[in-house]
Amino acid sequence: MHAGHGMGTPSGPGADLPLLLPWGLLLAAAMLYGGLATRQVRAGRGWPAARSIWFALGSLLLAVAFSPALTELAHADVRAHMAQHLLTGMFAPLALALAWPLTLLLRNLPVQLARRLMGWLHAPPLRLLTSPVTALLLNVGGLSLLYLTPLYALMLHRPLVHGLVQFHVFAAGLLYTVVVAGIEPVVARAPFALRVAVLLLGTAAHATLAKLLYAGWWPHGTGNPPGQLQQAAKLMYSWGDLAEMLLAVLVFWGWYVRRGRAQARARGSAGQNRAVTSPGR
Template identity: 40%
Template sequence: MNHRHSPDGGLVLLAVAIAALMYEAAATVRERPWPWRRTVLFLTGCALLAAGLTPDPLPWPAADFRTHMVQHLLVGMFAPLALVLGAPISLLLSVAPRRTGRGIGRLLRSRILHTIAHPIFALTVTLSGSTALFFTPLYAASTRDPALHLLVHLHFLLSGYLFAWVVAGPDPAPRRPAVPMRLVILGIAIAFHSTLSQLMYAGILVDVPAPAAERQGAAELMYYGGDIAELLLAAALFARRDRSVSRSA
């Protein structure tokens, strides 16, 4: 299977680099010191995203399904979580002109964002993307079409960012339900990824044209890597809850 890189991959990496530089510049010009941990987390997210988009250092060829799974984990789970914990919206609000800040505030209060930023919607978008990729011919098609491959990455990045933001992000979000409900939603995501990885290992229902060794290796990566990413998200949620409790005490 000829898994070609997208011809626009360089532009995507350039966009990641620009985002990192803009974040660093905003943190520098801000009147009050910006928490260095936020900067480290956001830049780590950019590095993880760049690594997921350039899989050449990985021990398997680009066409190997295990390579794809590492990309999926980096682009769709680990990088979004680190980017979200960098609180880029809060940073933007702190340096933007007042008029721009009011516009961002109106957007955060808009009806469409109230729908998009609900954890149930975010969960649905995230799980439906994985379902479509691994249970339909979409994965095989993405290996033949670089533009489609790039769109798949973009979907997982945006859906992963949305899910991490509404579950445990430090940035303001509309309609964020109580912590117990967010934990239930996160538990559903963990159960889904666990079930998907087991089906993939057994070769049941999945539509992945890859040798059994590659498919099973990728399933193990999804099982353990997904658990790590979701446990980190749960830890971020509890840490945020503990800070909120301490401030209100």
């Protein structure tokens, strides 16, 4: 890594293996998703190509974010770190949420195992974990811990800490996106008003963190000049707003689709009732 941040530069034939590990995991996930989608199509149950395309896009964004070049640069330049954050915690989760990976997995499992897994997903501990408020705390709370404490400076000197932070940013971002969007049917869906309220709070908190970075108050001990911090803050503010706006589109689109289906069912039920009660000829 960059000596300017005290990480040292690993050497030897296996020095790049830790940097390439995320790519290996992404490749394995892509092969699994592709295999399960193909199995659905061959079984005649079908799987929309659009979902596979969204998964490919999300995987591509993560591949860029976890590339060795960007990972190395992120230790020396807070702007590169912010690009990683936006890709792993906001834009890639948006694409992956539209891929419905959990639904695809459940559709490929044996019926009894799928029902058991659904029971676990709706058990009280996991329902608490997947509530919008918990997702908000894990997502924005994790970012606040990263930027408003010495954790960010520690991450620059500890590759293991850096890897754990990256994993948390991605996992918390994906959980937040899936829970707030509420579009994957197998996930317990919170009330629409609660999800909108959490989205607004998350957007405000993310923008506030960006303003604190722009003011140069945090993070401490990074060695980044004020100009770099301000540019990173601008990235966080502007591109973060775009990601939040896209998430809002998902939230309201899902609400609109479900509302339309409910109205169609209501019209169908009303039509059947009229047919039953009308006098025969």
